[in-house]
Amino acid sequence: MSEDEAWLAGRGIWKFNADRALSQDEVQIISTGGTVLAVARITGISKHGDRYALEGDLLRDDARVGRPTPSPHLSRNPVTYI
Numbered sequence: 001m002s003e004d005e006a007w008l009a010g011r012g013i014w015k016f017n018a019d020r021a022l023s024q025d026e027v028q029i030i031s032t033g034g035t036v037l038a039v040a041r042i043t044g045i046s047k048h049g050d051r052y053a054l055e056g057d058l059l060r061d062d063a064r065v066g067r068p069t070p071s072p073h074l075s076r077n078p079v080t081y082i
Helices: 003-010 018-022
Strands: 012-014 026-030 036-048 051-058 079-081
Touching (some): 003 026, 003 036, 003 051, 018 051
Antiparallel strands (some): 012 051, 026 036, 026 079, 036 051
8 A cells, every 4th residue: 555545545534533633743544553654744624524534745755654653552543643
């Protein structure tokens, strides 16, 4: 999966805490194994009924991509706000 594909799949449309997402600068899309697939700078969110999608600028070729996330969390939603 490319960074662009990971970003498109991981950015939404999900149920998540919009205030929490907007209080952060960046988001990591991570695999279920904890590997960073994409990193983006958060610029906003868009509302889709009772769900949201992150808006942002994909940081292509970020050094964190392909490495274990330094911010692991146990969740079925593979998104980490940092």
